[in-house]
Amino acid sequence: MLRKRLNKDLLIFDGGFGSQLQELGMKAGEIPEYYNIEHPETIIDIHHRYLKAGADFITTNTFGANPLKLEQHKYSYQEVILAAIQNAKEAKKIKPDAYIALDIGPIGKLMEPMGTLTFDEVYQSVKQMVELVKEDIDVVLFETMTDIYELKASILAVKECSDLPIFATMTFETNGRSLSGCDPLTMVNVLEGLKVDALGINCSLGPNEMAPIIESILESTSFPVMIQPNAGLPLLEDGQTVYPMKADEFIDAIVPLVKKGIAIVGGCCGTTPEFIQKLKENCPATVTQREVSLLTRVSSGTTTVEFGKHVVVCGERLNPTGKKKLKVALKEERYDELVVEAIKQEQAGAHVLDVNVGLPGIDEPKVMKHVIKLLQEVIQLPLQIDSSNFHAIEEACRYYNGKPLINSVNGKDETMEAVFPVVKKYGGVVIGLALDENGIPPKAEQRFEIAKKIINKAKEYGIDKKDIIIDCLVLTASAQQKEVMETVKAVSMVKTLGVHTVLGVSNVSFGLPNRPLLNKTFLAMAMSAGLDLPIINPLDQELMNTIDAFNVLYNYDRDATNYIQKQAQSQVVLPKQTTSFSLNDVVLHGLKDEVKKATETALKSQDGLAIVNEILIPALDQIGKDYETGKIFLPQLIQSAEASKIAFDVIKQTFKTTKSSKGPVLIATVHGDIHDIGKNIVKVVLESYGYQVIDLGKDVPAKVVLEAYHKHHPKAIGLSALMTTTVVSMEETITLLKQEENMCPIFVGGAVLTEDIAQDIHADYYTKDAMAAVNLLNEIVH
Amino acid sequence: MNFSKIKENALKYLGYHHQTLDEKLNNLIDECIEEIEKMSSFRATYRKFPLSFHPLRIDEISLNLNYPELNDLFQNCHELIIIGCTLGLQVEKRSHYYSHIDMTKATIFDAVASSFLEVKCNEYEDEQLIGKRTFRFCPGYGRVPIELNKELAFIIESSKKIGLTVQESNILLPQKSMIGLIGLGDNRKEKTCQNCLHIKDCNFRKRGQTCYAKD
Numbered sequence: 001m002l003r004k005r006l007n008k009d010l011l012i013f014d015g016g017f018g019s020q021l022q023e024l025g026m027k028a029g030e031i032p033e034y035y036n037i038e039h040p041e042t043i044i045d046i047h048h049r050y051l052k053a054g055a056d057f058i059t060t061n062t063f064g065a066n067p068l069k070l071e072q073h074k075y076s077y078q079e080v081i082l083a084a085i086q087n088a089k090e091a092k093k094i095k096p097d098a099y100i101a102l103d104i105g106p107i108g109k110l111m112e113p114m115g116t117l118t119f120d121e122v123y124q125s126v127k128q129m130v131e132l133v134k135e136d137i138d139v140v141l142f143e144t145m146t147d148i149y150e151l152k153a154s155i156l157a158v159k160e161c162s163d164l165p166i167f168a169t170m171t172f173e174t175n176g177r178s179l180s181g182c183d184p185l186t187m188v189n190v191l192e193g194l195k196v197d198a199l200g201i202n203c204s205l206g207p208n209e210m211a212p213i214i215e216s217i218l219e220s221t222s223f224p225v226m227i228q229p230n231a232g233l234p235l236l237e238d239g240q241t242v243y244p245m246k247a248d249e250f251i252d253a254i255v256p257l258v259k260k261g262i263a264i265v266g267g268c269c270g271t272t273p274e275f276i277q278k279l280k281e282n283c284p285a286t287v288t289q290r291e292v293s294l295l296t297r298v299s300s301g302t303t304t305v306e307f308g309k310h311v312v313v314c315g316e317r318l319n320p321t322g323k324k325k326l327k328v329a330l331k332e333e334r335y336d337e338l339v340v341e342a343i344k345q346e347q348a349g350a351h352v353l354d355v356n357v358g359l360p361g362i363d364e365p366k367v368m369k370h371v372i373k374l375l376q377e378v379i380q381l382p383l384q385i386d387s388s389n390f391h392a393i394e395e396a397c398r399y400y401n402g403k404p405l406i407n408s409v410n411g412k413d414e415t416m417e418a419v420f421p422v423v424k425k426y427g428g429v430v431i432g433l434a435l436d437e438n439g440i441p442p443k444a445e446q447r448f449e450i451a452k453k454i455i456n457k458a459k460e461y462g463i464d465k466k467d468i469i470i471d472c473l474v475l476t477a478s479a480q481q482k483e484v485m486e487t488v489k490a491v492s493m494v495k496t497l498g499v500h501t502v503l504g505v506s507n508v509s510f511g512l513p514n515r516p517l518l519n520k521t522f523l524a525m526a527m528s529a530g531l532d533l534p535i536i537n538p539l540d541q542e543l544m545n546t547i548d549a550f551n552v553l554y555n556y557d558r559d560a561t562n563y564i565q566k567q568a569q570s571q572v573v574l575p576k577q578t579t580s581f582s583l584n585d586v587v588l589h590g591l592k593d594e595v596k597k598a599t600e601t602a603l604k605s606q607d608g609l610a611i612v613n614e615i616l617i618p619a620l621d622q623i624g625k626d627y628e629t630g631k632i633f634l635p636q637l638i639q640s641a642e643a644s645k646i647a648f649d650v651i652k653q654t655f656k657t658t659k660s661s662k663g664p665v666l667i668a669t670v671h672g673d674i675h676d677i678g679k680n681i682v683k684v685v686l687e688s689y690g691y692q693v694i695d696l697g698k699d700v701p702a703k704v705v706l707e708a709y710h711k712h713h714p715k716a717i718g719l720s721a722l723m724t725t726t727v728v729s730m731e732e733t734i735t736l737l738k739q740e741e742n743m744c745p746i747f748v749g750g751a752v753l754t755e756d757i758a759q760d761i762h763a764d765y766y767t768k769d770a771m772a773a774v775n776l777l778n779e780i781v782h
Numbered sequence: 783m784n785f786s787k788i789k790e791n792a793l794k795y796l797g798y799h800h801q802t803l804d805e806k807l808n809n810l811i812d813e814c815i816e817e818i819e820k821m822s823s824f825r826a827t828y829r830k831f832p833l834s835f836h837p838l839r840i841d842e843i844s845l846n847l848n849y850p851e852l853n854d855l856f857q858n859c860h861e862l863i864i865i866g867c868t869l870g871l872q873v874e875k876r877s878h879y880y881s882h883i884d885m886t887k888a889t890i891f892d893a894v895a896s897s898f899l900e901v902k903c904n905e906y907e908d909e910q911l912i913g914k915r916t917f918r919f920c921p922g923y924g925r926v927p928i929e930l931n932k933e934l935a936f937i938i939e940s941s942k943k944i945g946l947t948v949q950e951s952n953i954l955l956p957q958k959s960m961i962g963l964i965g966l967g968d969n970r971k972e973k974t975c976q977n978c979l980h981i982k983d984c985n986f987r988k989r990g991q992t993c994y995a996k997d
Contacts (some may be wrong), residue, residue, distance in 0.1 A: 028937060029843030110947050113878075115947065173823065239830035340882055378878050431822075589804075598871070629799060633796055633797040672951035672953075673951060674957070
């Protein structure tokens, strides 16, 4: 059985396929997968060459044979894959114990949120391929993958329709990252979590350039490691790609790497049967055994945080509990505010961000999935999925790009039985709260017992203790003063179990004055006892400083490098200069840093409405006029708009009624289009004029615009498209909207639009830029 | 890298035309150039094919190029380069990031990235292509359909080689990417506004500029 041989017998894969096909006559622009049907003898011949050279596997000629790529092609993906399998089976006759590997490459389109390809589309595509031939193959090989998110969807597709072994290799550039920004450690962590059978690296680089990446992979995983390098780093000579390495050079470079513990080795572009034959002759027959220490790691799609090397800060601010503004934003679906809050925490130095969207009346699984997707578009940090709703946890784990922290389970069997299967399936590091059916036990020893119970129960599910972090639970000093030290004691006890610990630090000071003082003192005590993951507000500079200082004193921050750098920076920060600019000047000059103060000053002598009418609107009109006459240019317009928007926000808080804005106005970039800079400029300029703008984002299907129309009853709808091809979706959206009686005015803009095109697609108005949109709305919205 | 050219182009894209450029904006542009230089991973690839005429096409790959602008531009050429290049995904991600927190910077960042790509691509072409050549023509202009991008990307294997993908709607992703055609054997480098959709209502033209570089 293949699985039993992994990490024991060194297994040999085949080599380059495309280069062999070219040698046998395939021309540029031909689709290699068609050869399965049109020239099966050629494909079988190549398989034979590799088998005779010593390969243990037949890689099917199906790299690009996915349903999405072959849509509207001469042959369907079914025809291509079935023919490829037939060829592999035919070839196998000369070596009956060879394994057939169904080869699956990347789909070739970018996934959401950068692109429009969805997680579910990837999943379906792979599932269809595997379902078709799962009885005839021995393993599924994902190779040359660049996006760990695509790989995650693909692996889940295989796992949910078969028990086939999965080998997954990604391709990295010379800078040590994949094209999507994933590094080798992140790949290892996510793929280990998803429990593939072998993981590794192929293509892009030759064995020499791959060496440091291979070594780092071998050091960080005990999983079988697979490598398939190119015949050297490809060169482009007069438009032709050439691979510089000869077989002997390749062998000289790769064999020492193989001896470090590689389990599966083959070649990629430019390698030939000669390379494989020499691999077989020169590599040992068995896999060199390795000692790897298992570390607790969580990952985003690009970044991995390791525990035990420094105190890991978890930002707590994405949680509506006790935060009125966030509650309202969640209820009104203004998720952008959550993204901004996340960015602030990232900038402040958090390492992980907690995400909790639990509110009464909210569809938590749906909102959690949506928010996770939005956050992972811009946030590099790993996320901590925080919910008491098991379904929300599962949705988030499924659609999360990376290996998350999961908050949380506790000592109740019911909770563990619901959450552990999710942790096991998707991979994750789970927080275990030291409480059970009887609540939080008062004594450290009792919490320690619950921690043990959680660790043991996890083990039954195959979850290693490296993937568990125990929360010893902070009680408030105001209500349970004598139990505060029990928490600290529990932290040191739990550490003896070989797991990391987490605490929600600020609970300790609840109900007492000068909370920051208690928080930072307690934090220092807890870290000293062994706290690894404080959940705190990273915008609290005192807490962050305490952690920096602790990292020095605990010998985490070697030579105090980080500490010195930060402290040196904070010393040169001068107190903010105060200017004598009036609010009018501040807006005209777009001085965003000063506008809040200037507005507050103005509010001392004037009421809000007067400021809006007598200062802001005239200043904006001046700016608009200067922009239209070319006196100022685009960035200056936007700067002023952003400043004015901040002023409006400050003033709005003084109004008694909530109905202080104009609008609302819906805006969206239409389906299929992902350009949104123009739409975002329109948004900020409209907001600067006091319009409430509901931004539906980019790539927005017509029906979503219609749903939003019914929900928000906008005064106008603005649609943006940048491409001639997406103007078609714009027209479809307008057609759908106009089926409604009394539809509000629809205005359109974007690089390829003109007055004529706008008329052709039945838009009510064409606005050539953001100022034109303001002028229009000032006329038509009352 | 020609930083002054990058800045000059970026300013042009932002609609700059002799307005006062205060220190803050000036610094912001420099900051964006520096950031993009650090985080971009410029990649390019190309292939070269003999051209055949009447109708204009590449026989080897059965590619039809029979469009008025291409017939005109490549009439004296004997070979054609299909080129693709990109700044990579990190620039794209950063651009989204700024859109959330600072639209002024996001706008400048976007313009600088476009300019950066343009300059990088020109430099790459100058290194690789010696001899007489035309300017780079990108599908989507004039009567050359943007749908051609998909075929061109497939031929140069842009997705696999440089991570440049073409979406269903023919949008290139990462956005700061380019696919173009360059004729070899003729020195025509002058572009014209003749067939542009915006010829009647072009802000660049109103300012006495063109959106492309004039040699």
